[in-house]
Amino acid sequence: xxxxxxxxxxxxxxxxxxxxxxxxxxxxxxxxxxxxxxxxxxxxxxxxxxxxxxxxxxxxxxxxxxxx
Numbered sequence: 001x002x003x004x005x006x007x008x009x010x011x012x013x014x015x016x017x018x019x020x021x022x023x024x025x026x027x028x029x030x031x032x033x034x035x036x037x038x039x040x041x042x043x044x045x046x047x048x049x050x051x052x053x054x055x056x057x058x059x060x061x062x063x064x065x066x067x068x
Contacts, residue, residue, distance in 0.1 A: 003042075007035040 010027035013020035 003038055007031050007038065 010024055010031050013024045
């Protein structure tokens, strides 16, 4: 359920110094890394499910004259 909500962005910095914005950029990059990891995991799950489904369909198709 947590994944459906997405990955929130890092909170904006309270201060206005270069260090504050560097820390924000670093935190935002960490959030992007989490989002990208979820995407890769999700695509991998879908690919494995589709492969499993293709194999199941192949096994259940009737052969015509024992050839196809």
